[in-house]
Amino acid sequence: MLRKTLNASRLQQEVARRIHRLNEVVEDGVKIQVPRPHLQEADATGCNRNKRHFGNAIGFERSIEGVLKAVRAEYNLSSEAHEEVDPFGD
Template sequence: MIRKTLNASRLQQEVDRRIHRLQEVVEDGVKIRVPRPQLQEPDKTGCNWNMTNFGNAVGFERDIEGVLKAVRAEYNLSTETKDTSNPFEV
């Protein structure tokens, strides 16, 4: 399966959205802090990012791991960097 690519902000939002839709999280009314994804060398599955140090996540580690596994299978972190030398260039 070919992964889609997202920038760090969009990837963080997608993981956040999926975590906060989990029934256990909704029922407990907890707000879990989702960290920014960190670029890494592609692992054996080809995924080039990971997330660690979720906040307020005690008791939800397995749920978070399940979400991460699914999102890591679908998306890679975009490695393109924008050239900020000319702000008027499109």
């Protein structure tokens, strides 16, 4: 399956959205801090990014891993460098 690509911010937002829709997270009313993904060499599955150190995630590790597994199968991190856009056109 071919993965879609997202930049780091969009990928971070997608993971956060999915985590905060999990029943156990909603029921407990917790806010889990989702780290920005970091580009790495593609692993055996073809995934090219890594995330570590989720904040406020104690007790939710298994659920978070399930979300990460699904997102790894769907998305890769864009390898393009972030370009600064000058709003004044200089």
